[in-house]
Amino acid sequence: MADIYIRGGILLTMRGEGLGVIEDGAVAVEGQNIVAVGKTHELDKKYKNSKQLIEAKGKAVLPGFIDVHIHTGHTIIRGEAQDVPEIEWMLKTMAPFSKYIKPEHSIAGGALGVLEGVKSGVTTFGEIGVNEGHVAEKVFIPAGVRANIADTINEIGPNSRPDVNKSYIFDEALGEQKFKAGVEVVDKWDGAGEGRISCIFSPQGADMMSRDLLERVKAEAVKRGKLTHIHVAQGAREAIQIKLRYDTTSIKYLDKIGFLDDKVIAAHCHQTTDDEVAIIAKRGVRYASCPASIALIDGIVPPLALFIQQGGKYAGLGSDQAPGSTGHNMLVGMKCAALLNKVRHRDPTVLPAWEMLRIATIGGANTIGLGDKIGSLEVGKKADMIVFDLKAPHLVPNITRPVRNVAPNIVYYSRGDEVETVIVNGKFVVQDRRCVTLDEDEVMAKAQKASDEITEKAADDFMTVDGYLAKAVKRGLL
Numbered sequence: 247m248a249d250i251y252i253r254g255g256i257l258l259t260m261r262g263e264g265l266g267v268i269e270d271g272a273v274a275v276e277g278q279n280i281v282a283v284g285k286t287h288e289l290d291k292k293y294k295n296s297k298q299l300i301e302a303k304g305k306a307v308l309p310g311f312i313d314v315h316i317h318t319g320h321t322i323i324r325g326e327a328q329d330v331p332e333i334e335w336m337l338k339t340m341a342p343f344s345k346y347i348k349p350e351h352s353i354a355g356g357a358l359g360v361l362e363g364v365k366s367g368v369t370t371f372g373e374i375g376v377n378e379g380h381v382a383e384k385v386f387i388p389a390g391v392r393a394n395i396a397d398t399i400n401e402i403g404p405n406s407r408p409d410v411n412k413s414y415i416f417d418e419a420l421g422e423q424k425f426k427a428g429v430e431v432v433d434k435w436d437g438a439g440e441g442r443i444s445c446i447f448s449p450q451g452a453d454m455m456s457r458d459l460l461e462r463v464k465a466e467a468v469k470r471g472k473l474t475h476i477h478v479a480q481g482a483r484e485a486i487q488i489k490l491r492y493d494t495t496s497i498k499y500l501d502k503i504g505f506l507d508d509k510v511i512a513a514h515c516h517q518t519t520d521d522e523v524a525i526i527a528k529r530g531v532r533y534a535s536c537p538a539s540i541a542l543i544d545g546i547v548p549p550l551a552l553f554i555q556q557g558g559k560y561a562g563l564g565s566d567q568a569p570g571s572t573g574h575n576m577l578v579g580m581k582c583a584a585l586l587n588k589v590r591h592r593d594p595t596v597l598p599a600w601e602m603l604r605i606a607t608i609g610g611a612n613t614i615g616l617g618d619k620i621g622s623l624e625v626g627k628k629a630d631m632i633v634f635d636l637k638a639p640h641l642v643p644n645i646t647r648p649v650r651n652v653a654p655n656i657v658y659y660s661r662g663d664e665v666e667t668v669i670v671n672g673k674f675v676v677q678d679r680r681c682v683t684l685d686e687d688e689v690m691a692k693a694q695k696a697s698d699e700i701t702e703k704a705a706d707d708f709m710t711v712d713g714y715l716a717k718a719v720k721r722g723l724l
């Protein structure tokens with residue numbers, strides 16, 4: 247007897263070097279943990295009379311996806327900031343809306359982002375942002391998902407950036423406040439939600455704070471045995487600032503001050519030379535790559551394949567944020583990552599489907615420091631897994647020899663709505679493709695209301711700032 251027993255599926259366990267496939271396989275769950283993984287005919291003897299039985303014939307069973315870098319709150323302004331020059335993106339396109347986003351709006355956006363994620367198989371959210379303890383309490387914990395969170399720390403106040411071509415004016419007192427808030431999140435929320443919430447530290451970026459504060463945050467994290475999650479080399483804005491302040495590039499600066507090591511999760515890293523990617527790989531940095539988001543915001547393909555080629559040990563995939571992304575659907579994210587990197591290298595062998603699936607699961611788990619708990623279907627690990635229906639016009643035929651097509655069919659052809667069941671920490675979050683922990687209609691209605699409030703207030707500012715999108719609106723193009 248087990249609490250949940252899934253049988254007869256094609257298991258992608260992620261054990262070993264590849265997908266660790268078990269055909270006609272079964273998984274048993276007791277409490278929060280996986281207690282058996284193997285062939286159905288063997289596990290049936292002990293578990294066939296379990297409380298919850300899931301027949302998975304024609305279905306794939308795999309670890310839940312791990313979105314290693316996400317800002318769910320921004321989902322509230324989905325589709326309102328893309329197709330613009332990178333230098334405008336934050337300051338002219340996001341800013342008019344951001345100004346009017348209240349904490350309750352971010353919570354509504356967070357719930358929407360999580361709903362979108364879980365319905366497409368995401369079980370862990372690597373979220374950094376503002377007031378994350380509140381997000382954990384209002385969104386991650388009630389949604390039943392796993393989250394690895396940190397409050398972002400920076401010294402950027404409302405008057406810090408009058409001119410993007412001049413050094414930002416750091417607000418030391420504000421940096422101090424944010425540092426304290428970051429520590430408080432760790433003190434208060436680490437281990438909450440039956441252990442589903444884990445907390446780390448997040449200096450927002452080398453361009454947004456003094457060297458002194460950056461080093462203090464890292465030291466605090468190291469002292470507590472926590473990782474540090476930071477945006478690195480994230481585009482022209484950061485490059486200008488680092489050049490002005492330190493007369494070098496982000497990677498060279500961070501390497502010079504000894505910041506880059508295996509305790510750091512570096513997000514993005516797309517404003518880099520090949521040699522700089524080699525440096526982060528060599529230093530053992532954990533890489534959170536968000537190809538779809540960065541392609542849309544920056545028109546650049548982040549160096550995910552290159553990082554791995556250079557010997558980078560841990561890499562995961564992130565969806566980043568809905569305004570400038572493909573949303574929080576990791577199935578779409580995997581496809582974008584594979585295609586973009588193949589094009590970047592002009593090499594179709596780069597990032598094959600099986601490797602993308604590993605990056606989205608065990609790779610992501612290792613990247614955020616949870617590889618010993620999640621990311622693969624193994625006895626003793628937490629039961630975070632999904633059941634994926636392979637019987638759909640865009641996924642048939644399903645073949646197992648001479649080659650198994652399950653991985654390419656999931657990575658290149660799926661849309662996200664094939665995920666039937668999602669289990670996190672041994673509990674159902676999605677059943678029969680419906681989220682059972684959140685009221686889907688209510689989440690969408692609240693998000694719509696929040697968005698209406700924001701856009702109502704932001705409309706005039708948006709047109710006055712007269713950015714790229716505002717000009718397109720004036721010309722009647724969209």
Ligand SMILES: [Zn+2]
Nearest residue numbers: 317477513566
């Ligand atoms: Zn980010």
